[in-house]
Amino acid sequence: MDINSKIALIEEEIRQTPYHKATEHYIGRLKAKLAKLRALAIQSKKTGGRLGFALPKSGDATVVLIGPPSVGKSTLLNKLTHAQARVAPWPFTTLRVIPGMMDFRGAKIQIFDLPGIIGGATRGIGRGKEVLSVARTADLLLLMVDIKTRNRVNLILREIKGLEIDLPVLVVINKVDLIKDIPKKISPDWLFVSAEKEIGLEELKKMIWQRLSLMRVYLKLKDKKPDFTKPLILRNGQAVTDVAKKIFPQEKKFQRILLWGPSAQFPRQEVSLTRQLKDGDILSFG
Ligand SMILES: Nc1nc2c(ncn2[C@@H]2O[C@H](COP(=O)(O)OP(=O)(O)OP(=O)(O)O)[C@@H](O)[C@H]2O)c(=O)[nH]1
Ligand SMILES: [Mg+2]
Numbered sequence: 001m002d003i004n005s006k007i008a009l010i011e012e013e014i015r016q017t018p019y020h021k022a023t024e025h026y027i028g029r030l031k032a033k034l035a036k037l038r039a040l041a042i043q044s045k046k047t048g049g050r051l052g053f054a055l056p057k058s059g060d061a062t063v064v065l066i067g068p069p070s071v072g073k074s075t076l077l078n079k080l081t082h083a084q085a086r087v088a089p090w091p092f093t094t095l096r097v098i099p100g101m102m103d104f105r106g107a108k109i110q111i112f113d114l115p116g117i118i119g120g121a122t123r124g125i126g127r128g129k130e131v132l133s134v135a136r137t138a139d140l141l142l143l144m145v146d147i148k149t150r151n152r153v154n155l156i157l158r159e160i161k162g163l164e165i166d167l168p169v170l171v172v173i174n175k176v177d178l179i180k181d182i183p184k185k186i187s188p189d190w191l192f193v194s195a196e197k198e199i200g201l202e203e204l205k206k207m208i209w210q211r212l213s214l215m216r217v218y219l220k221l222k223d224k225k226p227d228f229t230k231p232l233i234l235r236n237g238q239a240v241t242d243v244a245k246k247i248f249p250q251e252k253k254f255q256r257i258l259l260w261g262p263s264a265q266f267p268r269q270e271v272s273l274t275r276q277l278k279d280g281d282i283l284s285f286g
Helices: 005-018 019-051 073-080 128-135 150-160 199-211 240-249
Strands: 062-067 097-102 107-113 138-146 168-173 190-192 213-220 232-235 257-260 281-286
Touching: 005 019, 005 190, 062 128, 062 232, 073 097, 073 107, 073 138, 073 168, 073 199, 073 240, 097 190, 107 190, 107 199, 107 213, 128 150, 138 199, 190 199, 213 240, 232 240, 240 281
Parallel strands: 062 107, 062 138, 138 168, 168 190, 213 281
Antiparallel strands: 097 107, 213 232, 257 281
8 A cells, every 4th residue: 555545544534533522632643644644645745756866777777785784784795796895794784875786697686785774764764765766767676684694674664665665575694604604595585695704696697687587598609519608598478579679779680580599489489579588599680
């Protein structure tokens, strides 16, 4: 439910409740709740334009790292990308957005490391609300906690929902090196890692790839072998036409489009522009 609907519901509830001694307290509480929601609604409108804190996006997809302070977000960014974000054993080390670029399966995946958020982020405590708003324009959120702060996951997830940020979320629990037994996977969207000791990072990269729904398509020139070094990066479900647009910015007529690979019924199958592709497909435009 969005903020405005919540406001409408509470206003209705107040109207419907007769006012007398016994309901005084209840109505007072509803009004307080209403005030909070209104503040939130106003704030989120403001945050959209005023802060101008939009992410300078580049690469094939954008991932944002959020979570409480000192859980290891910057450590992870440094391990996954060539960034050199400052790491320190005290909270709020990172005070601004730090970008990094991860190379994986030929894709450039941009990762932003954000300042730590604390509980109550949506009430504007710390810069939490601002931080969560930055996350809005990403393609995927990595919500990072450590083994000490993992009980905060649900609170933060609720706050993200409350801000109507509707993105896939992967929960990454860091510092698993500090406990003896790595717990079994709780949910397909949760992963235990150690950024510092590099445990679980390959699995994490694969999960990021999956949640971003990325796929690779290779190009082949006539009578040549396909170029496996430079895949085109697309989203699952995209079609030949999306490939064509990427490589021929001006509209072009093709005499023949040939397909090899996982989605071809047989090698060198002739296909149309609307044909949907799969990860690993090879195309030749003639
Ligand atoms: N034991 C252990 N310590 C880690 C791990 N990853 C990070 N740390 C330590 O945790 C502390 C905080 O790391 P940062 O990467 O600065 O944490 P952050 O989440 O970026 O913190 P803020 O920028 O303050 O929000 C540092 O002392 C790191 O060395 C890990 O996998 N295991
Ligand atoms: Mg940091």
